[in-house]
Amino acid sequence: MATTQLEHIAKDIRKSVLISLTEAGSGHLGGSLGLADVFTVLYFQIMKHFPEKPNHPDRDKLILSIGHIAPVLYATLSEAGYFEKEELLTLRKLGSRLQGHPGRDHGLPGLELSAGSLGQGLSVAVGMALADKMDEKKREIFCILGDGELQEGSVWEAAMSASHHNLNHLCAIVDRNGVQIDGQTSDVMNIEPLADKWKAFGWEVLECDGNNIDSLKETFSKFPTVNKPTVILARTKMGKGIKTIENDFHWHGRVPAKSELPDFLKELE
């Protein structure tokens, strides 16, 4: 798909994120906006998936380990046709299929995992990749991690096991926005040197501008390698698209006031 077309889709996804979170009145805006370009490229360029047949046995799978940025996953799934956009307005409400953190028990099509406790998703993705390897099934597994999440030790257990078992069809994407709830990742708990860490754990390491469609397209095209799992360190801006909130970690868990929404939406035009 042409870059301009993908950029247009990313814009629509950001609008959906803003609208659904404003309506919900709570949730995680910053990371959801920051990852809109990654989700766009994955669901509209890279992944093989079937919105009409969400459980198609040949689909690629996306595991969202950072369940709190569910709004961008929901916005992307509806943009791709898994369900109607109006349903986004039920986000976080009683009886909704759009739970605050993804919950498969509520039946939303396209969800691969109920998740929200950090440090678990990569292990699940490893399990899926192991099953595919055993079945000699050609399928890519993508797993989205936060950079703060890398402070969870279990992520590194999973990283070790993925290279040990040569899971080359596994791709982890780290949302490297440099911030987390308490502030800068470097102040809260330094995770650098990040590329060296992943390399030392036996991974192919790619880095890119996670808010640039061309950079993402080019980087994803290098996956998979022959014998190693791949990690993409995607540099993003929390709150990307809305200048007043970009890179402000206070927007990790805040949503726009109803009065702020029209200006935010206008800014995306």
Next chain:
Amino acid sequence: MRFYTNKGDKATRFGFGEGVLEAAKLNPSVVGIGVDITASVSMDLFANQFPERFFSIGIAEQNAVGITAGLALSRKIPVFSTYGVFAALRTTDFIRISVCYNNLHVIIGGAHAGISVGPDGATHQALEDIAIMRVLPNMTVLSPADATQARLLTEKAINDLEGPVYIRFGREPVPDFTIPEMETNIGKGQILKEGNDLSIVATGHMVWEALQAAYSLKKKGINSRVINLHTIKPIDKEILIKAAKETGKILTIEEHQIHGGMGSAVAEVISQHYPVKMRIMGFPDQFGESGTAGELLQKYGLTAGNIKKECEILLDS
């Protein structure tokens, strides 16, 4: 009719290992996860026969549980086992979210359960695992009485169930006495001895002790009913309420902390449906210690002799 016959001593962990192997022979979806103590939890039977279906994950229990979730989401039936203290406690949040919230058919084997693991001491004695596993939604909790039952329940858990299962078993050889011909269904208790003076509800290794206690009570003219509660969740309300109505008093015995375990689960049923006097026997609210299995069971009163004594006290109260 006798519902059991002692065939000699055998550790329940071997029943688990045999059950996994038997189920795996019939079902190619069964896969195993090892975390460095494969032979100790008797998963080597499976690993040796099906090396291509066995994945070594190293000493990383949390990751192992997350991986089982991924395997189950890809239509495998993963079996993961390590010592109960790690299987149930170190991994609890992974079991809660990745396995139970996703409601996945994952078999978690809690080995070396109870005080009878002995000399290794408190760190390795799983005495809280039933309490923690049974409060997780979707989870089934099994505690077989002996090796034969461990094998049978493991096979059933793999073949017949759909959600997550925690199955608990011990390290030391104990009497292997249940007979496979006796109907054994997950979710249903078993009456191993009839009687109407009081009921002894036991689970795991303590079922044999309860039977011995029941026979020494019988010599004194006391007819107790012995119920093997091999499934702690979902609990068999019917058999418990019937016992309360017909025998009027219930004593529970388990190789587990007295708070939150099988006895508590029984009390939750009895207190709400047909309150009768109860006595909950088990390990006190404290950590274990080193010693031989025999010494520890003796010290903490998890013996037939002590069960008999407590039954008499309950009958007199």
